Amino acid sequence: MRFSLRRLRAIAIKEWKDAIRNPQILLTAAMPIAFSFLFDRKEASDPAVVAFPLLLAVSITGAFVQANMVAEEKEKNTLRMLMLSPASPAEVLLGKSVATSALALLVMIGSLAVTSVPDANPIGLTALILLLLIAFLAFGTTIGLLSRTVTDISIVGLPLLLVVIMGPMLGTSLDMGWFSAVVDWLPTQHFVLGLTGLLDSGSLAGIGVHLAALAFWCAAACLLCLGVYSRKRYDK
Amino acid sequence: MEPAIAVSQLERHFRNKKALDRVSFEVARGEIFGFLGPSGSGKTTMVKILTGQLQPSAGEAFVLGKRAAGRRDPEQLRRIGIMTDNSGIYERLTVYDNLALFRGLYEAPEKSVAGTLESVGLAGEARTTVQQLSKGMKQRVALARALLHKPDLLFLDEPTSALDPMNAARIHEALRALNRQGTTIFLTTHDMAEAETLCDRIAFLNNGTLSALDTPQRLKLSHADRSTITVVASDGRHVVNNDREGAERIAGWMRAGQLLSIHSDEPSLGDIFVKLTGRTLS
Ligand SMILES: Nc1ncnc2c1ncn2[C@@H]1O[C@H](COP(=O)(O)OP(=O)(O)OP(=O)(O)O)[C@@H](O)[C@H]1O
Ligand SMILES: [Mg+2]
Numbered sequence: 001m002r003f004s005l006r007r008l009r010a011i012a013i014k015e016w017k018d019a020i021r022n023p024q025i026l027l028t029a030a031m032p033i034a035f036s037f038l039f040d041r042k043e044a045s046d047p048a049v050v051a052f053p054l055l056l057a058v059s060i061t062g063a064f065v066q067a068n069m070v071a072e073e074k075e076k077n078t079l080r081m082l083m084l085s086p087a088s089p090a091e092v093l094l095g096k097s098v099a100t101s102a103l104a105l106l107v108m109i110g111s112l113a114v115t116s117v118p119d120a121n122p123i124g125l126t127a128l129i130l131l132l133l134i135a136f137l138a139f140g141t142t143i144g145l146l147s148r149t150v151t152d153i154s155i156v157g158l159p160l161l162l163v164v165i166m167g168p169m170l171g172t173s174l175d176m177g178w179f180s181a182v183v184d185w186l187p188t189q190h191f192v193l194g195l196t197g198l199l200d201s202g203s204l205a206g207i208g209v210h211l212a213a214l215a216f217w218c219a220a221a222c223l224l225c226l227g228v229y230s231r232k233r234y235d236k
Numbered sequence: 237m238e239p240a241i242a243v244s245q246l247e248r249h250f251r252n253k254k255a256l257d258r259v260s261f262e263v264a265r266g267e268i269f270g271f272l273g274p275s276g277s278g279k280t281t282m283v284k285i286l287t288g289q290l291q292p293s294a295g296e297a298f299v300l301g302k303r304a305a306g307r308r309d310p311e312q313l314r315r316i317g318i319m320t321d322n323s324g325i326y327e328r329l330t331v332y333d334n335l336a337l338f339r340g341l342y343e344a345p346e347k348s349v350a351g352t353l354e355s356v357g358l359a360g361e362a363r364t365t366v367q368q369l370s371k372g373m374k375q376r377v378a379l380a381r382a383l384l385h386k387p388d389l390l391f392l393d394e395p396t397s398a399l400d401p402m403n404a405a406r407i408h409e410a411l412r413a414l415n416r417q418g419t420t421i422f423l424t425t426h427d428m429a430e431a432e433t434l435c436d437r438i439a440f441l442n443n444g445t446l447s448a449l450d451t452p453q454r455l456k457l458s459h460a461d462r463s464t465i466t467v468v469a470s471d472g473r474h475v476v477n478n479d480r481e482g483a484e485r486i487a488g489w490m491r492a493g494q495l496l497s498i499h500s501d502e503p504s505l506g507d508i509f510v511k512l513t514g515r516t517l518s
Contacts, residue, residue, distance in 0.1 A: 004343065006340055006343055007340055007341050007343070009340065010336070010337050010338075010339070010340020010341055011337070011340075011341075013336075013337075013340075014326065014329065014333065014336075014337040017328075017329055017333055018326055018328050018329055021328040021329075022328060076324065076326075076327075077324045078324045078325070078326060080289075080320075080324060081318075081324040081381075082341070083308065084287065084289070084313060084318050085313060085338060085341040085342060086310040086311075086313050086314045086341060086342060086343075087341045088310065
């Protein structure tokens with residue numbers, strides 16, 4: 001059956017209305033804004049100060065909120081009803097992603113209002129954020145699909161996200177060979193490096209390798225997510 | 237016209253356990269068909285197979301002319317409605333927003349939500365959050381969601397389990413109205429009163445096999461014990477034989493103006509179920 005924008009829109013609207021009435025999701029979503037108070041406005045030229053509020057907004061709001069939405073549908077048995085409607089998996093997952101992205105966008109704006117708006121090439125910045133967001137939405141969806149309940153998310157997702165978020169922060173200071181090697185691969189590391197490059201030189205060409213790496217992560221994360229979804233049957 | 241549902245020699249195994257064993261039956265278009273059986277008899281398994289959620293292990297099932305093969309079929313899903321006991325509605329959303337979601341998913345007309353809420357008696361609760369509704373009202377929201385898109389065939393898995401008689405009667409009324417408009421209904425229940433008041437035909441399911449299939453009237457008539465008649469007269473309750481002598485005794489009470497009530501001894505569906513399977517329904 002053809003892809004239906006009306007169905008995607010119905011899911012996105014439902015997801016949005018549900019999210020803004022869900023204290024757990026609102027709390028998770030707002031966490032990055034609270035964290036951004038830890039960063040000092042005066043050091044706005046330091047890439048880390050600019051990068052981490054964005055990184056947190058994309059990873060915590062993007063991945064965790066998305067995981068929460070998916071896992072709650074499983075826990076409350078509503079995912080079965082969606083699968084028993086004509087809505088395709090793509091419509092369901094994209095609809096959720098639209099709502100999560102809107103939330104993540106608000107949180108990013110909030111975080112940057114607390115710290116400062118980076119003085120960087122807007123196209124490059126948008127591309128970096130967008131690619132990281134897509135990858136994390138796919139990670140979040142996968143985590144949600146692998147969890148049976150909302151509380152499972154922390155068990156399945158927390159260790160992974162800790163490595164991915166903290167990696168770029170710790171990797172250089174810890175000075176462990178293999179850990180740095182892992183960190184060099186992380187999408188978040190490419191995001192930080194790309195942002196640093198953007199702040200330093202301001203040219204898109206300089207961050208091409210990082211954009212490519214992030215695009216690769218997007219594709220990999222989406223494939224992983226689709227693989228997990230297609231193996232999922234009606235029964236948990 | 238082809239039947240709404242045609243099942244033949246259907247089996248479903250879970251590891252070494254047979255949940256359904258060589259079940260065959262047909263449901264005609266426009267019928268209300270009841271699947272009556274105790275807990276664990278295979279009712280939900282049958283609904284899952286017919287709605288494409290489970291694959292049959294052997295035999296075949298056709299639903300609205302299409303083979304049920306345990307795969308998602310969006311075209312088919314558009315023509316059927318499903319309501320299960322675990323209702324699966326969004327608690328934080330309003331009644332209206334819940335239905336608006338499914339209106340979008342089924343691409344149903346704009347005004348279908350208001351009309352459906354009217355038909356289940358929830359027109360006044362459109363703006364209420366589902367969390368704040370009583371259990372009976374939630375069940376009616378779930379029913380409204382299942383019939384919002386005017387399905388040709390409606391599957392109901394224990395639609396009134398855990399409802400008080402008032403709320404159950406409300407749901408029954410809505411189902412009859414829907415059926416009058418042409419919707420075929422396949423309903424599972426372990427409530428024999430529900431099966432009797434609602435269903436055109438009833439199948440008895442026990443341990444995965446069908447042990448009877450007929451109209452409630454014919455089931456009761458064919459298992460009726462016609463040898464005795466119960467009479468309540470002013471001096472008490474009497475069981476008299478259904479013969480010439482019994483007739484004389486009954487006539488005697490009638491002439492004396494002492495006859496209070498008279499019953500042929502027909503069994504309830506529950507009695508028949510016990511007689512056929514040796515098991516009780518609940
Ligand atoms: N996924 C499954 N895996 C293993 N066994 C199952 C599965 N689903 C059902 N069964 C078994 O199949 C049998 C029939 O189950 P089913 O859920 O169809 O019964 P039911 O008539 O719907 O019962 P209830 O009235 O309690 O809902 C049961 O013995 C059950 O344990
Ligand atoms: Mg059941």
